[in-house]
Amino acid sequence: MPPLDFALNHMTAPALNLDAFFALAVSLGITKVEIRNDLDGNAILDGTTPAEVKALAARHGVTIISINALQRFNEWTPARAAEAKELIDYAAAAGARALVLVPKNDGTGQADGERQANLAEALAALKPMLTAAGIIGLVEPLGFEICSLRSKREAAEAIEAVDGEQTFRLVHDTFHHHLAGEPDLFAALTGLVHISGVEDADVTVPAMRDGHRVLVGPQDRLGNISQIKALATAGYAGPLSFEPFSPSVHDVIDPRAAVAQSVAFIRENI
Structure with a gap:
């Protein structure tokens, strides 16, 4: 198995x-x-220029693998198109490799036929914009029952339909994969894996929300270890990106120690 790429x-x-x-x-x-682009008082919302972000990344020797995210991307409107162009331009100027594309998640646009048409329209419009900028579009299905794009298979089929395999990739989020209950992995089309765990023993799977998402550890209920193993076996060798949303993680005094502990746990169990 190749070394894990966190x-x-x-x-x-x-x-x-x-x-x-x-x-x-x-x-x-x-x-x-x-x-x-959703953190108040921080880049990108604080007005930090993409040139400043690029210089900062170069100084630290880090690669910006994505900007997260264009929200409601599959609700294509003139306003969404303008927002997409702004974010794609920012990503390119900042040296980012990709832009995460998040579907609308409010219970609308879920009808069979409607959701596929909305997705196809958005991908077709985004493809030339992303291609021109040299940016990958990372499509991230969400497992929430109210989401308009829950299925990675549906996303993969839509990418194929617009001949978009060179422009788009899937995000495999271990939290959303568990919630969606979709067994297929699509490792060859996966460009990024988001990892987080849920340890709350009382919350049901349908009731799990971002606030439950902690770093991956021994009490994880989402099967992160088995998901990572399965992805690797299927050929995925890309980044595993920590994305915990829980205030319990955000409030830790020493985030370095917390993440290091999770890294060690994953490495020991893969």
Whole structure:
């Protein structure tokens, strides 16, 4: 099995500014990072220019593997197109490799036929924009029951339908994979894996939410270890990016020690 390739999403330690976040990653021996556009008081929302982000990444020796994310990407409107262009331009200028594409998650657009048409429209519109910028679009199905794109198979079929295999990849999120209950992995089309665990013994799977997502450890209920093993066996050798949303992780005094402990646990069990 190839060595595990860990990455760090800024959601792991959202209180850190970008400089401190990059330093945290490097201190863990991690050189691949994901930055976000949904953290108040931080890049990108604080007005930090992409040139500043690119210079900061170069100074720390890290690669920005994605900007996370274009929300509601499969609800294609003139406003969404403008937002997509802005984010794609920012990603390219910042030296980011990809843009995560997150579907609408509010109970709308779920009807059979409607959701596939919406997805096809969005991918067809995004493809030339991403191609021109040299940016990969990372499609991330969400496992929540109210999500308009839960199935990786549906996403894979839509990517194939727009001849988009050179432009788009799937995100395999271990949390959302567990919630969706879809067995297929699509390792060859996967460009990024998000990892997080759920340890709350009382919450039912349908009731699991982002706030339950902690670092992967021995009490994990999502089967992260088996998912990572299965992906590797199927040929995936890309980044495993930590993406915990729980305040219990965000509030830890020493995030480096917490992530290092999770890295060690995963390595020992793979």
